[in-house]
Amino acid sequence: MRSRRNPGDQVTVDDIAKLYDALLRAQKKRYYRRWDMNTSHMGRRKNRQIVQDDVRLKRIKDRAEGIRFALGHEDLAHRQRKELEQTLRNLELAASGIERELKK
DSSP, rough: OOOOOOOOOOOOOOHHHHHHHHHHHHHOOOOOOOOOOTTTTTTTTHOOOOOOOHHHHHHHHHHHHHHHHHHHSOOOHHHHHHHHHHHHHHHHHHHHHHHHHHHH
């Protein structure tokens, strides 16, 4: 991998790919085990289902109410106001989705 190049040579896509592969090999974590371990729980965090219950719905509605209060009573810059309005819209969508799920 350590070859000298002439100053006029250009770097190719293959050279960049080789460097990237070397970087990935260097960053790869290696796990050494002296005994057998059960690793079936390792990927569960990605696959878990979020429970849509009335407690979560209440928290989302309370947060939306707090943002509505801030929009009405705070002196906000234009960008902050737009961000809060977008967050409020998202919270209202989430609340309506959870209500629809709870009715099923």
